[in-house]
Amino acid sequence: MIPSFLKEKETVSPAKPSSRRNFNFVDRTAKNMAAFLLTSMQQWNTSRRTGLLQGLDARVKVIFVLAYVILVSLTHKVEFQLILSGLFFILFLASKINPVRVYLKIAGLAFFFGFLVFLPAALNLFSPGEIIFLFAQFEHERKWLVYHIPKEIGITREGLNLVARISLKVFNSISLTFLLTSTTGFEQVVKALKMMKVPDIFLLTLTLSYQYIFIFSQTILETYQALKMRWWERGARAETNAILSGRMGYLFRKSWEKYDQVYHSMVARGYTGEISLYHQDALKMKDYLFLFIAAVFFAACLFFFL
Amino acid sequence: MRAIFELKNVGYQYTDTRKALSNINLSVPEGEILSIVGSNGSGKSTLLHLMCGLIYPMEGSIAYKGIEFQEKSFKKAAFNREFRSSIGFVFQNSDAQLFCPTVLDELIFGPLQLGYPKNLAIERADEVVRMLHLEAYTDRPSYMLSSGEKKRVAIGAVLTTNPEVLIFDEPMSGLDPKTRSFIIDLIFELSQVGKTIIVATHHLDLVDYLKSRVVVLSERHTIEKTGSSDEILSDTDLLINANLIAEYSHRHNGTVHKHLSLGFLSHRHGGKS
Numbered sequence: 049m050i051p052s053f054l055k056e057k058e059t060v061s062p063a064k065p066s067s068r069r070n071f072n073f074v075d076r077t078a079k080n081m082a083a084f085l086l087t088s089m090q091q092w093n094t095s096r097r098t099g100l101l102q103g104l105d106a107r108v109k110v111i112f113v114l115a116y117v118i119l120v121s122l123t124h125k126v127e128f129q130l131i132l133s134g135l136f137f138i139l140f141l142a143s144k145i146n147p148v149r150v151y152l153k154i155a156g157l158a159f160f161f162g163f164l165v166f167l168p169a170a171l172n173l174f175s176p177g178e179i180i181f182l183f184a185q186f187e188h189e190r191k192w193l194v195y196h197i198p199k200e201i202g203i204t205r206e207g208l209n210l211v212a213r214i215s216l217k218v219f220n221s222i223s224l225t226f227l228l229t230s231t232t233g234f235e236q237v238v239k240a241l242k243m244m245k246v247p248d249i250f251l252l253t254l255t256l257s258y259q260y261i262f263i264f265s266q267t268i269l270e271t272y273q274a275l276k277m278r279w280w281e282r283g284a285r286a287e288t289n290a291i292l293s294g295r296m297g298y299l300f301r302k303s304w305e306k307y308d309q310v311y312h313s314m315v316a317r318g319y320t321g322e323i324s325l326y327h328q329d330a331l332k333m334k335d336y337l338f339l340f341i342a343a344v345f346f347a348a349c350l351f352f353f354l
Numbered sequence: 355m356r357a358i359f360e361l362k363n364v365g366y367q368y369t370d371t372r373k374a375l376s377n378i379n380l381s382v383p384e385g386e387i388l389s390i391v392g393s394n395g396s397g398k399s400t401l402l403h404l405m406c407g408l409i410y411p412m413e414g415s416i417a418y419k420g421i422e423f424q425e426k427s428f429k430k431a432a433f434n435r436e437f438r439s440s441i442g443f444v445f446q447n448s449d450a451q452l453f454c455p456t457v458l459d460e461l462i463f464g465p466l467q468l469g470y471p472k473n474l475a476i477e478r479a480d481e482v483v484r485m486l487h488l489e490a491y492t493d494r495p496s497y498m499l500s501s502g503e504k505k506r507v508a509i510g511a512v513l514t515t516n517p518e519v520l521i522f523d524e525p526m527s528g529l530d531p532k533t534r535s536f537i538i539d540l541i542f543e544l545s546q547v548g549k550t551i552i553v554a555t556h557h558l559d560l561v562d563y564l565k566s567r568v569v570v571l572s573e574r575h576t577i578e579k580t581g582s583s584d585e586i587l588s589d590t591d592l593l594i595n596a597n598l599i600a601e602y603s604h605r606h607n608g609t610v611h612k613h614l615s616l617g618f619l620s621h622r623h624g625g626k627s
């Protein structure tokens with residue numbers, strides 16, 4: 049029954065790879081998938097700690113986040129954005145969330161999506177004013193159609209101020225999102241959105257998407273681990289592409305099957321187009337107190353900084 | 355016999371609060387069949403992933419043939435090549451393991467990656483196809499197969515590279531009795547031709563059939579006991595404590611019995627009537 053080659057020690061030596069293969073890509077993908085799963089688990093853990101925000105009703109937190117995102121976008125003073133950053137930092141500490149870990153992520157995102165994206169706006173081409181870093185100097189300014197190239201090109205004080213303000217706004221908005229996701233389970237957020245009359249179809253799509261991103265991250269991670277076990281140094285880009293496209297097809301088919309199964313299980317349990325959730329507890333005194341303080345601070349900010 | 359794997363005080367945890375393994379000391383000699391048993395979530399799969407170099411210990415050390423390895427060890431081409439070609443891992447989820455367009459592609463994938471000549475890869479695939487009775491499926495995509503067929507392809511895909519060590523993660527889960535019996539026989543025969551076999555399972559009938567050395571992982575994620583299969587399977591209290599068997603209430607003729615859940619152990623009547 050057992051083939052003869054399996055009865056002997058392997059005699060064929062694995063060939064040395066002829067060229068450096070794309071193995072780092074596989075490693076990186078597996079690491080990123082593992083990181084996503086780990087982050088999901090860490091968020092689930094932090095949302096169950098006994099901290100200030102964890103003790104509040106999800107509806108209160110959703111209202112707080114939505115209101116303060118509006119506040120962050122309404123006000124344009126750097127000092128005010130700094131005050132808000134301080135407030136959010138205190139909330140992270142009071143919610144027993146490791147500030148170093150969370151601020152590293154927030155700073156990275158704010159750097160890429162805030163600072164880097166808006167940095168060109170600091171040039172005098174877009175923000176006229178006093179040039180503090182000169183990049184280029186021409187003999188005379190030029191005009192072509194609607195374009196105007198000044199004599200000097202550089203970063204202006206006003207431009208830097210604008211970039212700092214926008215970066216801080218991005219930083220604060222991301223901080224708010226992290227405050228919500230780190231202290232509230234995803235299912236609680238969905239429930240809060242339902243109470244706030246967000247359409248069922250949106251919630252259903254959101255819930256299923258989140259669930260399947262999680263499931264398929266696991267599948268992709270396992271696939272790459274299997275690949276790693278059998279695919280070490282050799283290979284070509286075409287082979288990599290063939291495997292990846294095969295995997296994408298597989299995931300597409302699996303997701304279609306899963307959604308179909310979930311939908312049928314919902315119909316079998318009486319689903320007619322409206323999601324019914326079990327009764328949610330009434331807001332407690334501490335929820336009202338938090339809302340009151342947040343509202344007073346909100347009003348004060350509007351009064352002093354707008 | 356030299357040790358294939360040597361684990362010293364190995365610990366691993368996924369998050370601050372989710373411990374997977376703690377203080378694992380284990381040696382796997384060449385040619386041995388080792389069964390790792392434990393309830394769901396006891397850390398069996400994590401232990402296998404550590405041995406396969408897919409994740410790395412947070413505490414303690416793991417050595418493969420006397421060479422301690424960590425993440426950076428796999429950056430060395432020679433070690434990576436030697437390790438990956440010697441260890442065959444059959445994943446619990448066959449769907450995740452099978453990624454080639456057809457069954458035949460799947461079977462020749464490993465040997466081709468190792469740089470073996472194509473004719474040798476196809477020759478080996480043919481032999482494995484016959485051994486695993488996959489003749490009718492070679493040109494089919496793996497997603498069109500049943501769970502049992504997928505499992506056989508997953509095993510075949512690993513066997514074509516003729517690894518020294520075969521590691522199976524829950525090989526019996528989701529299979530029908532005929533396929534289970536086939537896989538038990540196959541694992542046993544592979545051990546008879548000198549392969550080192552490591553099996554993680556919570557199916558005690560597999561342990562009973564393989565007559566292997568058994569490591570019991572507790573729900574506290576530590577090794578509860580190591581011993582022969584007969585020794586472990588006769589220790590009912592140990593199996594109950596490790597959540598590998600349970601007593602069920604059973605009612606007949608107006609009498610309530612307590613029955614153990616597994617057939618290989620003596621039928622025990624006890625508890626309240």
